[in-house]
Amino acid sequence: MADDFDAIVVGAGFAGSSAAIRLAQGGANVLLLERGAEAGVKNLSGGILWGHDLDRILPGWWHEMPVERHIVRKRFGFLTSDSAVSFDFDDATWRREPYVAHSVLRVRTDAWMAKKAEDAGATVVTSVPVERLNWEGTRVHGIVQGGETMTAPVTILADGANSRLALGTPIRPNPRLRGEATELGIKEVYRLDARRIEERFQLGPGEGHAEEWVAGQFAPGVMGGGFLYTNADTISVGLILNLQSLFGRGVYSQELIEQFRLHPTIAARLRDAELVEYGAKLISSGWASRPSAFHGDGWMVVGDAAGFVFSNGIVIQGMNYAIRTGLEAAEVALASKKVGDHSATRLAEYDRRLESSGVLSDFRDFEKMDRVKWNPRFYTAYPRFATELFHALMTETGARKQPIRRLLRTAQKAAGLGSTTLLKDGVGMFRDL
Numbered sequence: 001m002a003d004d005f006d007a008i009v010v011g012a013g014f015a016g017s018s019a020a021i022r023l024a025q026g027g028a029n030v031l032l033l034e035r036g037a038e039a040g041v042k043n044l045s046g047g048i049l050w051g052h053d054l055d056r057i058l059p060g061w062w063h064e065m066p067v068e069r070h071i072v073r074k075r076f077g078f079l080t081s082d083s084a085v086s087f088d089f090d091d092a093t094w095r096r097e098p099y100v101a102h103s104v105l106r107v108r109t110d111a112w113m114a115k116k117a118e119d120a121g122a123t124v125v126t127s128v129p130v131e132r133l134n135w136e137g138t139r140v141h142g143i144v145q146g147g148e149t150m151t152a153p154v155t156i157l158a159d160g161a162n163s164r165l166a167l168g169t170p171i172r173p174n175p176r177l178r179g180e181a182t183e184l185g186i187k188e189v190y191r192l193d194a195r196r197i198e199e200r201f202q203l204g205p206g207e208g209h210a211e212e213w214v215a216g217q218f219a220p221g222v223m224g225g226g227f228l229y230t231n232a233d234t235i236s237v238g239l240i241l242n243l244q245s246l247f248g249r250g251v252y253s254q255e256l257i258e259q260f261r262l263h264p265t266i267a268a269r270l271r272d273a274e275l276v277e278y279g280a281k282l283i284s285s286g287w288a289s290r291p292s293a294f295h296g297d298g299w300m301v302v303g304d305a306a307g308f309v310f311s312n313g314i315v316i317q318g319m320n321y322a323i324r325t326g327l328e329a330a331e332v333a334l335a336s337k338k339v340g341d342h343s344a345t346r347l348a349e350y351d352r353r354l355e356s357s358g359v360l361s362d363f364r365d366f367e368k369m370d371r372v373k374w375n376p377r378f379y380t381a382y383p384r385f386a387t388e389l390f391h392a393l394m395t396e397t398g399a400r401k402q403p404i405r406r407l408l409r410t411a412q413k414a415a416g417l418g419s420t421t422l423l424k425d426g427v428g429m430f431r432d433l
């Protein structure tokens with residue numbers, strides 16, 4: 001019997017919609033299924049979109065996509081309970097088209113992407129929480145939903161982190177998420193009018209500012225970072241937390257985001273802004289969160305469902321990998337359609353494309369970055385060291401001036417950082433990042 005579709009894509013995030021757009025553009029009869037009432041309503045990103053891969057399917061997309069602001073400046077820093085040390089990266093090329101990155105709100109962008117898939121000829125159906133993949137032995141032959149089976153020779157899993165369709169199947173034999181490869185993202189959105197955002201962050205019209213912080217002000221042992229991104233007339237703030245570091249400590253994510261938001265440096269940026277949205281989501285990040293394979297007989301797995309989130313403590317990038325992997329899977333599905341072969345051997349081309357497009361090397365080469373990212377000293381001793389040092393350097397007290405080497409030693413002592421530890425951590429950073 002003929003299949004219902006040439007390809008089925010589960011999940012209308014950036015990965016799924018990019019795949020569906022490319023498949024439809026290539027002439028495939030593609031079904032894109034989304035569990036949310038609309039694409040984007042279930043999704044959450046910080047979110048800074050590095051969207052250059054979208055040029056492959058939607059040239060000049062940023063003119064039309066409902067993006068918030070193009071990013072012209074990034075700030076990175078350390079927070080302690082009452083101080084902050086940071087530096088800014090401000091690049092003139094970021095102010096010119098084609099812009100490098102945009103702040104986005106997924107409710108808007110994902111609905112737009114799903115509409116683009118529909119315009120290209122895909123069948124997009126929302127409010128459909130796919131129950132399971134239709135396994136025929138070792139082959140996936142479409143999906144099952146509401147007791148009904150819909151078939152296609154290839155199914156693309158783009159259902160995000162914590163992919164329920166994969167857990168406990170040959171794709172992810174372990175039925176549970178691995179705590180050490182999972183992070184918790186929390187986000188709040190605050191309304192503030194565009195003019196005040198531009199004045200407060202020294203931005204021109206349409207320009208955006210992004211900042212990422214190592215959060216050194218939480219209870220000992222709790223590890224995570226914070227972000228603040230300017231949107232058109234809102235500001236997104238949030239935390240990415242090491243999930244395991246929260247277990248058994250009696251701390252609640254709600255308290256942590258409050259502590260972050262009430263930090264004097266962050267509170268000043270949010271003055272007079274009104275909370276309009278709150279959300280939380282799991283993130284499977286890095287090489288350790290990859291599935292048992294990226295493809296098999298009749299299936300490929302893309303985006304967050306495959307663990308393609310690059311997060312090294314300074315940046316978090318997942319939407320770009322979602323787009324790129326969605327597009328690579330779509331290319332392979334189109335080529336497989338031509339020859340009428342969707343076997344694992346044929347779909348192995350997806351792995352080759354993940355390799356040649358640089359995705360696999362980005363993750364494999366940084367396999368050990370968690371050793372640096374989740375070094376507890378980065379959330380205790382180093383923020384303290386940085387703020388102690390800069391406090392001494394920047395404050396005039398009338399006392400006799402000290403040479404920098406002595407200030408460094410004093411800050412080191414205050415932070416409890418021995419020279420051997422500093423050397424070891426420095427070598428570790430050099431080796432693993």
Ligand SMILES: Cc1cc2nc3c(=O)[nH]c(=O)nc-3n(C[C@H](O)[C@H](O)[C@H](O)COP(=O)(O)OP(=O)(O)OC[C@H]3O[C@@H](n4cnc5c(N)ncnc54)[C@H](O)[C@@H]3O)c2cc1C
Nearest residue numbers: 011013014015035045046047048130160185303304318319
């Ligand atoms: C707090 C936070 C901040 C982040 N910040 C950034 C950032 O600044 N920049 C960046 O690039 N990345 C960021 N990320 C990561 C980024 O959000 C993800 O990498 C990206 O969303 C992955 O896209 P995706 O399409 O693979 O998955 P998702 O966006 O999760 O989309 C999956 C889709 O599948 C649907 N779905 C799930 N199960 C089913 C089912 N059974 N049936 C039907 N549909 C289903 C979901 O509703 C959803 O629409 C952040 C993540 C978090 C949590």
